[in-house]
Amino acid sequence: MIVLKLPSYEEPPxxxxxxxxxxxxxxxxxxxxxxxxVVLPHRLTEVTGPLFGDxxxxxxxxxxxxxxxxxPLGQRIIVHGRVLDSDGRPVPNTLVEVWQPxxxxxxxHVNDNWPAPIDPNFTGGGRVLTDANGxxxxxxxxxxxxxxxxHPNAWRPSHIHFSLFGRAFTQRLITQMYFPGDPLFFQDxxxxxxxxxxxxxxxxxxxxxxxxxxxxxxxxxxxxVLRGPAATPFEEPRP
Amino acid sequence: xxxxxxxxxxxxxxxxxxxxxxxxxxxxxxxxPDGPYVVPEGTPGAIRITGQVIDGAGEPVPDAIVETWQADxxxxxxxxxxxxxxxxxxxxxxxxxxxxxxxxxxxxxILTVKPGPLPAPEGxxxxxxxxxxxxxRGLLDRLVTRxxxxxxxxxxxxxxxxxxxxxxxxxxLVATPDGAGLRFDIRMQGENETVFFAV
Numbered sequence: 001m002i003v004l005k006l007p008s009y010e011e012p013p014x015x016x017x018x019x020x021x022x023x024x025x026x027x028x029x030x031x032x033x034x035x036x037x038v039v040l041p042h043r044l045t046e047v048t049g050p051l052f053g054d055x056x057x058x059x060x061x062x063x064x065x066x067x068x069x070x071x072p073l074g075q076r077i078i079v080h081g082r083v084l085d086s087d088g089r090p091v092p093n094t095l096v097e098v099w100q101p102x103x104x105x106x107x108x109h110v111n112d113n114w115p116a117p118i119d120p121n122f123t124g125g126g127r128v129l130t131d132a133n134g135x136x137x138x139x140x141x142x143x144x145x146x147x148x149x150x151h152p153n154a155w156r157p158s159h160i161h162f163s164l165f166g167r168a169f170t171q172r173l174i175t176q177m178y179f180p181g182d183p184l185f186f187q188d189x190x191x192x193x194x195x196x197x198x199x200x201x202x203x204x205x206x207x208x209x210x211x212x213x214x215x216x217x218x219x220x221x222x223x224x225v226l227r228g229p230a231a232t233p234f235e236e237p238r239p
Numbered sequence: 240x241x242x243x244x245x246x247x248x249x250x251x252x253x254x255x256x257x258x259x260x261x262x263x264x265x266x267x268x269x270x271x272p273d274g275p276y277v278v279p280e281g282t283p284g285a286i287r288i289t290g291q292v293i294d295g296a297g298e299p300v301p302d303a304i305v306e307t308w309q310a311d312x313x314x315x316x317x318x319x320x321x322x323x324x325x326x327x328x329x330x331x332x333x334x335x336x337x338x339x340x341x342x343x344x345x346x347x348x349i350l351t352v353k354p355g356p357l358p359a360p361e362g363x364x365x366x367x368x369x370x371x372x373x374x375x376r377g378l379l380d381r382l383v384t385r386x387x388x389x390x391x392x393x394x395x396x397x398x399x400x401x402x403x404x405x406x407x408x409x410x411x412l413v414a415t416p417d418g419a420g421l422r423f424d425i426r427m428q429g430e431n432e433t434v435f436f437a438v
Contacts, residue, residue, distance in 0.1 A: 004322050004360040017258045018379035025260075027377030030295035031427050033435050038404055040383065040436035044357045045370045048318035049308060050336035056271075086252045099268025107264040111302075125267045161261065161268055168320065169308050169370055170438055172381065176259040193379050194257045202256055225253045 006047045008230040009170040010086060015196030024189035026150050042170060049168040052095040054129065061127040064100075064140040072122035074103025074141035076217040079177070079205070082134045083164060086228035090134025091171075096224075097163035098126045098138065105144030105158075114147060139217065145184055157184040157191060164224060171226040178204045179220070258380040263302045265374065266340055270304065274338040277307065277351035278330060284312070284352050287420035288386065291345045292373065295428030299345025303375035305425070307337040307349055307386070309368070314355025323358075341375075353388055359399055366394035366401070373425055383436045386423045387413045400436075408434050 021032035040046065060066050065076060079098075083091040101107040101124060104116040108123050124143075128136045143158045159176040166172065178191065182204075185191050194200040202225070211219025261269070278285050288307075292300040310316055311333050315326040328335070330352060339347040349369075357365040366387055373382040387395050395401055401409050411433045414421035426433045 004358060006322060006360055007320050012255050016255050020378065020380060020382075022379060025377070025379065027260075028379065029377075030298075031300070031375065031377035033382065033432055034295070034428050035408075035432050035434070037435050037437040040400060040438050042438070043359055043365060043400075044316065044321060045308060045310065045365075045368065046438055047320050048316040050334070051318065084253060086255055088253055097268050099264065101264075107267060109264045109267060111263060123267065161259075161265070163261075163269060167318075169372075172306075172372055173256060173258060174261050174374055174381065175256055190259060190379070199254060199257045202254055203259070224256045227255060228252070231252075 004044070006042060006044070007168070009042060009047070009168065009227045010230045012227065013196075016194070016199045018193035018195070022189065022193040024151075025193055046169050049171065050165060051093075051167065052129075052165065053093065056095055057127050057129060062138045064122065064124060064126045064138065066139075067123055068121040070121040072102065072119050072141050074119075074144075076139065077142050078137060078139050078211050078213065078217045078219045079160065079222060080135065080137035080208070080211055080219070081222040081224060083130050083136065083166075083224045083226065084134055085166075085171075085226050089228070090130070090132075091166055091226060092130055092132045092134055094130050094134075094167065095165050096128050096130065096136050098140075098160050100124045100140065100143040100160040101146060103141050103144050105146035116144070116146065142179070142218075150189060151187075154187065155184050157182040157188050162224065164226065166226040173224070173226060175224070176203060177222045180204055180207055260376060260379050261304065261374040263376040265302070265304055269338065270340045271338065275347075275349050277309070277334055277337040277349060279332040280350065282330060282332065282352060285350055286353060287348060287350050288369075288414060288423055289346060289348045289417065289420060290423040290425060292341050292347065292375070292425045293345060293427065297429075299341070299343075300375055300427065301341055301343045301345055303341045303345070303347075303373055305339055305341065305347040305349070306372045306374075307351065307369045309335055309351065309370065310354040310357055311335065312352050312355050314357050356394055361399065363397060363399060364394065366391050366398040368398075368400070371425075373427075382425075382427065383438050384425065384433050385412050385436070389413055389416055389421070404434050
């Protein structure tokens with residue numbers, strides 16, 4: 001028999017991730033499974049995952065303001081941070097994918113038809129790899145808020161979508177980064193679907209004056225924490 | 240931001256970043272032109288897996304993305320955390336990973352090869368399978384499922400994951416022959432709901 005010693009990944013603490021069924025977010029009603037999830041203990045397919053490198057990055061992918069002939073309208077910002085696991089270890093050389101609407105809150109997408117202007121100089125998609133310390137950085141414009149039809153007078157707070165792979169299937173994460181002080185949080189069921197208010201706050205970026213570039217762009221910091229190793233058994237202190 | 244939570248014996252762990260939905264506009268950020276190709280077109284033994292993502296009202300889901308991850312035909316991964324050692328793929332151009340957004344009819348398609356069986360840490364073998372993640376508007380977290388192969392009855396019968404699923408629902412995890420390829424529909428809710436896993 002082959003003895004396999006696999007890396008372990010913690011179970012996410014309760015309240016960290018939103019439940020699949022969250023009726024305040026109307027689209028969950030027909031899409032959340034009705035049967036309970038079956039626990040899948042981690043084996044080889046779960047502790048491995050795709051490891052992407054430079055082959056997935058094209059020139060300009062890290063600067064969403066430089067993907068067209070002209071400059072997009074709006075507030076230029078630099079978003080940066082680190083991708084870590086919950087033990088604080090950096091996740092190096094990992095692919096980070098982002099997408100967002102333009103400064104007026106409109107996505108460059110055939111299904112986004114609300115009457116805000118399209119910006120011909122902004123597509124809204126980007127990609128970066130983290131460096132050896134797990135650090136990433138990209139330049140973009142601050143996305144606008146936009147209305148949707150989830151509930152009366154519903155507006156999504158400004159946000160940037162983030163997709164992360166980490167190093168294993170267990171670490172795959174897609175999330176949204178928000179901006180500090182947004183007045184729309186109170187009525188947003190996507191943000192408020194996260195049960196633990198402290199976990200919710202972890203999705204709010206922090207204004208970072210160190211990264212703000214004089215006469216150029218405002219800086220925001222957004223660190224991302226992926227599942228780390230399962231906790232080692234607690235040792236009772238000796239008497 | 241990265242707040243620490245006190246752990247046992249004064250250790251501090253960082254709080255995990257919560258999941259959020261991909262929303263309806265994932266196409267700006269996620270699809271790749273070569274995404275559906277786990278192996279290049281023309282690879283010997285390549286299998287086309289197609290299917291539909293269907294919601295609880297029986298309607299196709301046109302704004303989902305389906306991702307797959309699997310071992311190569313020898314049952315190996317080009318990954319340092321495989322304790323048998325990372326092994327370059329047995330096939331030229333094999334990526335292990337596939338991703339395909341659904342079209343207006345909720346359909347996705349992946350071109351791949353059957354992976355080898357895998358030794359399980361508790362002993363025994365896992366039958367050939369693909370791990371699947373589904374993301375869409377209305378999913379606040381991904382759905383995880385597995386695709387098994389219909390011509391692997393014996394291996395499937397011994398598979399520890401299939402055996403942990405109630406027998407009446409196991410069939411939702413096995414693809415069905417469909418012309419020259421395989422079909423694997425993903426029913427998010429309701430009748431014949433696909434088995435989804437907590438990983």
